[in-house]
Amino acid sequence: MSPAILLLLVILAYPIFYTVQISFAEMDLSTFTATQWVGWDNYLTVIEDDRFWKSIRVTGVYLVFALPLQLLLGFGIAFLVNAEWRGRGIVRALFLIPMVVAPVVAGGVWRMMLDPLWGLANYVLGMFGVGAIDWLGDATYAMATIVIIDTWRWTPFVTLIATAALLALPREVFEAAKIDGANWWTTFRYITLPLLVPVIAATFIVRWLGAVKMFDIALASTGGGPGRATNVINLFIYEEAFRSLKFAESAAMAVIILVATMVLTSLFLRGTRRLENRF
Amino acid sequence: MSASLRGARRRRPIPVGHYLRIGGGVLACGLFLFPVCWMVLTSFKLPVEIFTTPPTFIFKPTLVNYISNIAHSDVPYRMMNTVIVATGAGALSLVAGSMAGYALARIRLRGAATMGALILLSRGVPPIALAVPMFLVSRKLGLLDNHITLILAYCSFLIPYVMWLMRGFFMSLPVELEEAAKLDGCSRFGAFWRIIVPISLPGLLSTLIFSVILAWEELLFALVLTNRFATTIPVAVAGIAGDTVNGANWGVLTAVGTLTVIPVVIFALLVQKWLIKGLADGATKG
Numbered sequence: 001m002s003p004a005i006l007l008l009l010v011i012l013a014y015p016i017f018y019t020v021q022i023s024f025a026e027m028d029l030s031t032f033t034a035t036q037w038v039g040w041d042n043y044l045t046v047i048e049d050d051r052f053w054k055s056i057r058v059t060g061v062y063l064v065f066a067l068p069l070q071l072l073l074g075f076g077i078a079f080l081v082n083a084e085w086r087g088r089g090i091v092r093a094l095f096l097i098p099m100v101v102a103p104v105v106a107g108g109v110w111r112m113m114l115d116p117l118w119g120l121a122n123y124v125l126g127m128f129g130v131g132a133i134d135w136l137g138d139a140t141y142a143m144a145t146i147v148i149i150d151t152w153r154w155t156p157f158v159t160l161i162a163t164a165a166l167l168a169l170p171r172e173v174f175e176a177a178k179i180d181g182a183n184w185w186t187t188f189r190y191i192t193l194p195l196l197v198p199v200i201a202a203t204f205i206v207r208w209l210g211a212v213k214m215f216d217i218a219l220a221s222t223g224g225g226p227g228r229a230t231n232v233i234n235l236f237i238y239e240e241a242f243r244s245l246k247f248a249e250s251a252a253m254a255v256i257i258l259v260a261t262m263v264l265t266s267l268f269l270r271g272t273r274r275l276e277n278r279f
Numbered sequence: 280m281s282a283s284l285r286g287a288r289r290r291r292p293i294p295v296g297h298y299l300r301i302g303g304g305v306l307a308c309g310l311f312l313f314p315v316c317w318m319v320l321t322s323f324k325l326p327v328e329i330f331t332t333p334p335t336f337i338f339k340p341t342l343v344n345y346i347s348n349i350a351h352s353d354v355p356y357r358m359m360n361t362v363i364v365a366t367g368a369g370a371l372s373l374v375a376g377s378m379a380g381y382a383l384a385r386i387r388l389r390g391a392a393t394m395g396a397l398i399l400l401s402r403g404v405p406p407i408a409l410a411v412p413m414f415l416v417s418r419k420l421g422l423l424d425n426h427i428t429l430i431l432a433y434c435s436f437l438i439p440y441v442m443w444l445m446r447g448f449f450m451s452l453p454v455e456l457e458e459a460a461k462l463d464g465c466s467r468f469g470a471f472w473r474i475i476v477p478i479s480l481p482g483l484l485s486t487l488i489f490s491v492i493l494a495w496e497e498l499l500f501a502l503v504l505t506n507r508f509a510t511t512i513p514v515a516v517a518g519i520a521g522d523t524v525n526g527a528n529w530g531v532l533t534a535v536g537t538l539t540v541i542p543v544v545i546f547a548l549l550v551q552k553w554l555i556k557g558l559a560d561g562a563t564k565g
Contacts (some may be wrong), residue, residue, distance in 0.1 A: 011409075012438075016412075022411065032419070085548050095311065097544050097547075098311050098312070108519065109316065112532070160559065164559030165559070216498040254408035262400055262403060
């Protein structure tokens with residue numbers, strides 16, 4: 001136990017402490033050290049920065065669309081994949097493949113496929129009579145782009161968890177329901193869904209913890225653009241810190257995001273527990 | 280199985296819905312695999328063949344992207360860096376994390392539940408909150424652009440991940456195993472090493488693989504903490520994709536992508552049963 005605790009103190013607890021420290025200080029860029037205690041100044045600067053709030057909003061929109069979409073698609077596809085036949089094992093195994101494509105590679109390859117002039121996506125859509133879509137140049141479509149790429153990469157993860165959960169459902173209960181004359185909807189609403197709630201909740205938490213860190217896909221596909229339309233918060237802080245060298249303000253933003261993530265995660269954990277008790 | 284039973288199964292009418300489900304599952308799988316296949320195909324095309332209307336599916340494959348653009352670049356060198364860093368970080372966090380996970384699963388301490396919640400919360404720490412101080416500290420200590428620095432940085436998210444997965448795994452093992460070992464004169468560590476580790480090998484292995492993959496594809500820390508000597512493949516890919524001066528070189532990007540994905544895919548498919556089980560347990564247990 002102790003080696004892990006020691007390591008975590010050095011590489012997790014200390015950096016967080018140091019970030020908090022920088023966020024209250026002024027940075028001297030000639031020596032890269034914190035010089036002077038400035039109180040809440042950096043926080044005030046950040047809170048008055050429209051770009052910060054814009055990034056928060058962009059991240060929120062991405063989360064609100066991507067997470068439910070991935071859960072719905074994941075469980076839906078799991079239902080299809082679980083149909084009993086000889087190739088089921090192979091199909092399940094193949095779903096591992098998108099998960100092991102590095103996000104930055106996924107972002108790059110999708111950017112190639114979504115190229116407005118020559119990309120494959122617009123060609124295929126064109127066959128169905130859809131006009132060329134400016135996937136990366138239009139603010140709304142650019143957001144759709146990162147949601148699509150993220151969903152492509154993470155739905156298989158949900159699918160694999162869901163296939164295992166669906167297979168673990170107790171058969172007898174469903175047979176009993178059938179004998180009692182329950183129809184498709186009542187079976188789903190009163191048996192399947194309550195039995196799945198713990199898994200759905202756990203999957204949601206895991207995906208949420210991953211999705212708030214959204215960075216690579218946005219960087220490689222849209223680069224945060226057009227304008228700031230897909231500039232998710234991690235990308236924004238990264239650029240402020242390492243391109244504009246505003247370490248103190250970035251640290252303040254990082255602390256705000258850290259606290260917000262912790263609070264939201266605790267709320268979600270409490271919420272999922274309550275949800276599990278209700279069903 | 281007797282012949283009569285098999286005959287009975289064949290006679291049972293299979294509803295159309297069943298075939299629709301199979302078809303839907305295969306279709307979904309195909310859709311999700313397509314971008315990977317397209318990447319591999321593109322990597323064997325000449326630059327002029329990459330963007331054509333209609334898209335080319337049948338062409339004379341060329342190795343030009345691999346030989347002239349990759350072999351003579353720094354990609355092989357970065358690939359080696361990635362291997363070193365990913366396996367180093369994976370192994371270190373597996374050792375430290377599984378021991379801590381075992382302690383959390385077994386030792387009856389007040390606040391063990393709180394520790395569990397803390398680990399989960401620590402998985403929510405935004406990496407950028409660690410990247411800024413790590414950059415400043417390692418710059419001060421002269422540790423920038425160093426494999427060890429990157430390995431340690433990766434442990435910051437891998438150790439909580441391993442602790443979480445392995446805690447759930449160890450909790451599913453019966454306590455009687457160690458009690459028996461202790462009766463036979465094993466120390467606590469002896470019981471862990473001789474009894475728990477051997478029967479946990481599948482869980483340990485799948486956790487190791489996931490950790491290596493997570494380190495393999497990590498971008499943010501690699502961007503921040505390295506610049507020449509220790510840079511990894513994701514940094515190279517981000518550079519190619521974000522090349523606004525010459526435009527992205529898709530041939531090279533897809534070739535590098537293929538090179539990084541193929542070994543992981545082969546490896547993942549070889550141990551897929553363990554991986555799928557580890558994945559499902561990790562998300563739902565604990």
